[in-house]
Amino acid sequence: GENVEQHPSTLSVQEGDSAVIKCTYSDSASNYFPWYKQELGKGPQLIIDIRSNVGEKKDQRIAVTLNKTAKHFSLHITETQPEDSAVYFCAASGSGGSNYKLTFGKGTLLTVNP
Amino acid sequence: DAGVTQSPTHLIKTRGQQVTLRCSPKSGHDTVSWYQQALGQGPQFIFQYYEEEERQRGNFPDRFSGHQFPNYSSELNVNALLLGDSALYLCASSRDHNAPLHFGNGTRLTVT
DSSP states (O other): OOOEEEEOSEEEEETTSOEEEEEEEOOTTOOEEEEEEEOTTSOOEEEEEEETTOSEEEETTEEEEEETTTTEEEEEEOSOOGGGOEEEEEEEEOTTOOSSSEEEOOOEEEEEEO | OOOOEEEOSEEEEOTTOOEEEEEEOOTTOOEEEEEEEOTTSOOEEEEEEETTEEEEEOSOOTTEEEEEOTTSOEEEEEOSOOGGGOEEEEEEEESSTTSOOEEOOOEEEEEO
């Protein structure tokens, strides 16, 4: 089955700096790659997603890049703010490309210091 | 517009007991998926329901079962609870197989 590796497990940055989280996946059939933000006591919230026919996608301070050949994708957050502090998860769609069966990485705890 | 709602928020059970967790999907969504999130880990797919049938299943034993009702709400049942079943159980809904998953805030299950 699909396997998703996520690095780093923890990331500490100063307010205003950029943060980058990287993930690799194993199943070349995967074609959907969402990123979720999870705050303490809450469920994961979708922040951005990308499909395999697109190499990069931006939404204000957040961007995701995908390299299908190398099977890795990354989340970039610019001008970080304290409210960006949370656990971030990458995920990849399971075999068959269904959005329902996502395989998640183990998460990155991002801390933005004021 | 209410998002995905789950009940209860917290639950404590004893090993060997049975538990039922409930989920109401976001308005306009007809597909429900269940995930288990152990402490410090990413969510793991349990199964997905569409048109009141289980369509896909992850690597979970038969002790985990579910149901979807005509109003699209869903239940997750776990029999013969083990200590290792302690986790946050997340329900996610979506409009169709190409649409993103929207998660609820989960039910925290503790098995003692």
